[in-house]
Amino acid sequence: MEFSNTREFARSMDKEDPLATYKDEFIFPEVNNKKVIYFTGNSLGLQPKSAKKYVDEVMDDWANLAVEGHFYAEKPWWDYHERFSEKLAKVVGAKPPEITVMNTLTVNLHLLMVSFYRPDAKRYKIICEEKAFPSDQYMIASQVKFHGFNPEDAVVEVKKRAGENHFRTEDILKKIEEIGDECALVLFGGVNYYSGQVLDMETITRAGHEIGAKVGWDLAHAVGNIELKLHEWNVDFAAWCSYKYMNSGPGNASGCFINEKYHELKEIPRFEGWWGHSKERRFLMEPEFQPEPDAHAWQISNAPILALAPYLASLDMFEKVGMPALIEKRNKIVAYLEFVLHQIDEEVESDFEIITPSNQNERGTQLSVFLHGEGKELFNYLMKNGVIIDWREPNVIRLAPAPFYCSYEDMYEFGQILKRGILKI
Missing domain, CATH: 3.40.640.10 (Type I PLP-dependent aspartate aminotransferase-like (Major domain))
Structure with a gap:
């Protein structure tokens, strides 16, 4: 599939996503009165509404x-x-x-x-x-x-x-x-x-x-x-x-x-x-x-x-x-996130390094990104602007777009926030 780093493309992917409605089954924290983009399901998953x-x-x-x-x-x-x-x-x-x-x-x-x-x-x-x-x-x-x-x-x-x-x-x-x-x-x-x-x-x-x-x-x-x-x-x-x-x-x-x-x-x-x-x-x-x-x-x-x-x-x-459906979406949404990261990297002439294997058989939901030359200031910017991510020393952010509650538009929006953060810092 050919990806495009546009909101329209991301929304078209969400319309075709058979799991898209499950996002409404979870409770999201809010930052600046807006639901966060949540990338830390590899640390603590969001609360299902049915849990209560x-x-x-x-x-x-x-x-x-x-x-x-x-x-x-x-x-x-x-x-x-x-x-x-x-x-x-x-x-x-x-x-x-x-x-x-x-x-x-x-x-x-x-x-x-x-x-x-x-x-x-x-x-x-x-x-x-x-x-x-x-x-x-x-x-x-x-x-x-x-x-x-x-x-x-x-x-x-x-x-x-x-x-x-x-x-x-x-x-x-x-x-x-x-x-x-x-x-x-x-x-x-x-x-x-x-x-x-x-x-x-x-x-x-x-x-x-x-x-x-x-x-x-x-x-x-x-x-x-x-x-x-x-x-x-x-x-x-x-x-x-x-x-x-x-x-x-x-x-x-x-x-x-x-x-x-x-x-x-x-x-x-x-x-x-x-x-x-x-x-x-x-x-x-x-x-x-x-x-x-x-x-x-x-x-x-x-x-x-x-x-x-x-x-x-x-x-x-x-x-x-079922796991087959979750894995099918996982593969697509992680591939799209990878594509967005590479696009932003080119646009701002930054120096990201994705240290997670590119081979789909050797990775799951998580992409770990080495932020060469950026540091924790960029991490803090992302967090303050509604992207909940995970930091690991010395200079890695972990991004885990869990297929139950992450959307393709989330991936696009994250890329835009990331770009603004790099240009501002």
Whole structure:
């Protein structure tokens, strides 16, 4: 498709967009009495208008039923988390029994490593990417120290090549082969938070298994953003947050994938609690743990219903629209944003560098832009003029046009504001 950097063209794209009406299903902040252009769904998604209704349902049940809400609410609380499995399975490419929702992301990664990071004197190393999201770095280092190893030895980081912005799959595979039977776990972010690069999860997972390691994924920036086939790829485990592209609200609950091949292993090590105990026998208060037959066996405490309610509201929209439709719009709107950026770059003779891969198969919704020679003054200008974006040191803005609530006209208007900002500064 040939793009044009005009308002008329952008509006024509919006008229043809089958998802255009979903923008009205979200609540936008306002700057200067005007709805913002919101590019930070990769950090915190906008609030769906339906979220309040779902939360109010829980509040009303609490008021009217009190403790009986566990069993007699319209959506009983004792199995509320089970409503997520089938819907999320479609989003991440899993079987419903492989999905559960609990806790928050880093907490769940720690809990999953109880099961899947089982180091010994020979096989103890973890392979991850250089400069992973800080929480992952802290989590991995603390895990190896907990098991008595030195992170400087046990944590192996795959680095980008000098002068390059992306990880090369061949370099990751080479490092996996090099570490070989010393590797206990391969654990990467499926989408790099800084550059927006999508890693080849299928190939990396296969390589990890070939050397006898377990393979897990932090999918914080992947779920609700890119196509995933966790079961088909034979991933051992994965976890993700829900407040980015899944629009569930700040700090909300995390989803987990645990491959079905581990469900029947009753002796698998894990931290256990009563919500992972057999549902039919949970309230008999028996002393021996009898695990649920699926991923819910990794549950520990009863679910935070008020937190899960807005997640379910958003997930019902994902269920209605489907990931294929979201990905189709994502590809078009990101390509249009890329085109607008290049057009503005030429018009003002600036020096942008998009460090996200140009290959559509290697990126999702996010474009990371290096603002050579511009700096944070331009970022501040954009924010004050109604463009909500994300800054990452030393000089990068991250733009994530989420397909649910961003329009093509937003992309055009952003370009005009960006141009004015550069010329003014």
